Amino acid sequence: MTVNLQKSELIKWVDNRIGNLSDWHQRIFDHGETAWREYRSSAWYVERLRAEGFNVEQGSGGMPTAFCAEWNNGSGPTIAGYAEYDAVPGNCQAADTIQRPRDGLSPHAGGHTDPHSALGISSLGGFLGAKAIMEKYAIEGRLKFFGEPAEKVRGSKPIHAAKGYYDDLDAAISFHPFYMLPLCNTTRWDTHCGAAYAMIYSFECNSPHTWQGQTGATDSPIVAAHASARAPGANDALVQMYQTSKALKEHMVAAGCGWSMNECILTAGQATADNLPAQIAQIQYILRVPTIEMAQSITGVLDNNAAAAATISHCSWHRDWVSKSRHGLPNHSLAQLTYDNLQFVGAPIFNQGKAREIAREIQRNLGLEPMDKPFLAVTEQLISPQAAEIELRKQLPEWQQHFTSDDYTEYCWHAPTVRLYIARPTLAAANAGYRYPDWVMNALGGIRETIEPMIACAAKTIGCTIIDLLIEKDMLAKAKREFEERTGGGVNGSQWQAPLCDYEAPINFRWPEYVTTERGHEWWIPRNDSRPT
Numbered sequence: 219m220t221v222n223l224q225k226s227e228l229i230k231w232v233d234n235r236i237g238n239l240s241d242w243h244q245r246i247f248d249h250g251e252t253a254w255r256e257y258r259s260s261a262w263y264v265e266r267l268r269a270e271g272f273n274v275e276q277g278s279g280g281m282p283t284a285f286c287a288e289w290n291n292g293s294g295p296t297i298a299g300y301a302e303y304d305a306v307p308g309n310c311q312a313a314d315t316i317q318r319p320r321d322g323l324s325p326h327a328g329g330h331t332d333p334h335s336a337l338g339i340s341s342l343g344g345f346l347g348a349k350a351i352m353e354k355y356a357i358e359g360r361l362k363f364f365g366e367p368a369e370k371v372r373g374s375k376p377i378h379a380a381k382g383y384y385d386d387l388d389a390a391i392s393f394h395p396f397y398m399l400p401l402c403n404t405t406r407w408d409t410h411c412g413a414a415y416a417m418i419y420s421f422e423c424n425s426p427h428t429w430q431g432q433t434g435a436t437d438s439p440i441v442a443a444h445a446s447a448r449a450p451g452a453n454d455a456l457v458q459m460y461q462t463s464k465a466l467k468e469h470m471v472a473a474g475c476g477w478s479m480n481e482c483i484l485t486a487g488q489a490t491a492d493n494l495p496a497q498i499a500q501i502q503y504i505l506r507v508p509t510i511e512m513a514q515s516i517t518g519v520l521d522n523n524a525a526a527a528a529t530i531s532h533c534s535w536h537r538d539w540v541s542k543s544r545h546g547l548p549n550h551s552l553a554q555l556t557y558d559n560l561q562f563v564g565a566p567i568f569n570q571g572k573a574r575e576i577a578r579e580i581q582r583n584l585g586l587e588p589m590d591k592p593f594l595a596v597t598e599q600l601i602s603p604q605a606a607e608i609e610l611r612k613q614l615p616e617w618q619q620h621f622t623s624d625d626y627t628e629y630c631w632h633a634p635t636v637r638l639y640i641a642r643p644t645l646a647a648a649n650a651g652y653r654y655p656d657w658v659m660n661a662l663g664g665i666r667e668t669i670e671p672m673i674a675c676a677a678k679t680i681g682c683t684i685i686d687l688l689i690e691k692d693m694l695a696k697a698k699r700e701f702e703e704r705t706g707g708g709v710n711g712s713q714w715q716a717p718l719c720d721y722e723a724p725i726n727f728r729w730p731e732y733v734t735t736e737r738g739h740e741w742w743i744p745r746n747d748s749r750p751t
């Protein structure tokens with residue numbers, strides 16, 4: 219039997235199991251758990267993988283919601299893939315044709331936007347399909363499937379890499395739903411994602427009584443009488459940090475560099491009344507930059523800003539790392555092989571059946587005239603990685619080698635790695651310049667009929683690529699030779715970039731999460747039912 223016949227059988231396996239994959243995706247979508255707090259989602263994957271015959275290490279790398287699953291079928295190459303399952307706070311959209319949160323939840327709760335729910339199940343489907351073919355035809359090899367939490371803050375992969383989990387890989391397959399043109403139904407070629415640094419600055423006002431403005435009645439029984447001047451405290455330090463970093467943003471790196479910096483406030487205050495200064499406040503930054511050198515430069519400016527803010531606010535400060543992820547490394551051999559399999563499988567088709575009617579219903583609910591073909595045309599078309607690269611480069615300066623960020627890049631430095639993009643359901647613009655509200659794309663990522671074509675296409679492409687890598691020895695050898703050349707000799711080679719992670723998993727911060735209280739299971743920001751939604 220030729221490898222193409224075996225891959226055809228894998229495609230049939232996915233078609234026969236798409237109902238299961240879709241059911242599983244609905245479960246993860248409805249969990250909607252956010253970074254570092256994906257307890258139910260991770261537990262579901264662990265249970266499923268064990269039921270499928272994998273040996274699973276739960277809590278890998280010191281991360282409670284991570285895992286490392288392995289399945290062996292004799293000697294042979296080790297092929298890796300992974301699931302992500304973290305959602306985004308404030309994006310609690312139901313799988314519905316109208317804007318509404320999932321039942322019983324606040325709109326502030328977590329929800330899947332990319333959607334990572336489908337990312338993970340698509341990858342899982344590809345690996346389980348490959349496993350079935352390997353068992354049936356005695357194809358030797360090892361499958362290694364990771365649970366990678368907290369991707370939205372570039373969380374787990376730098377830690378897994380630094381702790382040696384990727385050291386035994388022969389190849390890795392990274393899949394992500396399409397999120398920007400031209401990277402739709404293709405693989406990345408030369409311009410891979412850049413570096414990302416994420417950190418939390420904590421300000422603490424531990425000695426407010428030593429503030430120079432503390433002057434009051436000397437016979438007061440408390441050190442800081444109500445009439446005394448209050449130390450500025452941690453909230454003031456955080457505000458100073460926030461404002462200073464915004465004001466100095468254009469001075470952090472040279473003009474014309476494609477980069478971004480975003481921040482969010484994790485913990486603020488603690489004092490609810492009186493004249494007590496806030497004891498602790500925390501702000502998180504995440505940098506998406508083309509180079510590690512740029513990330514280091516920006517971090518230096520942020521450190522200076524933190525020190526200045528702490529000084530004028532009578533606080534101490536310190537920085538904790540959330541992530542230090544490396545930039546990506548191309549592998550043309552594996553990118554082309556994976557794209558060839560995508561061509562073998564064919565692009566997903568959205569403009570048909572119930573998916574088409576659901577999309578038309580969304581347009582109708584938005585007051586739009588329903589289209590005959592409501593889904594964006596490019597979501598049903600393939601574009602070669604070379605052609606996508608040409609289009610992508612038109613947006614970038616000539617010097618820039620990396621663009622945006624995602625921590626799949628950590629795999630790139632330990633084995634040949636491909637970055638695969640399959641179209642997610644995306645509606646065509648109603649007219650020139652029209653933009654759908656965000657909830658529409660989030661809903662389409664959760665509705666069974668609209669997301670299934672992506673899940674099926676991605677699972678088939680991933681599974682077929684695994685079969686090729688295990689059977690066609692020359693293909694894997696070619697990808698590994700390219701890896702050796704690009705790294706100057708492989709791991710520890712002259713051009714190799716070592717892991718940047720020198721910190722433990724930042725799991726103990728006040729990350730947004732679902733909680734159980736006397737009121738029941740709810741989002742950490744309680745729903746206020748007295749206020750109109």
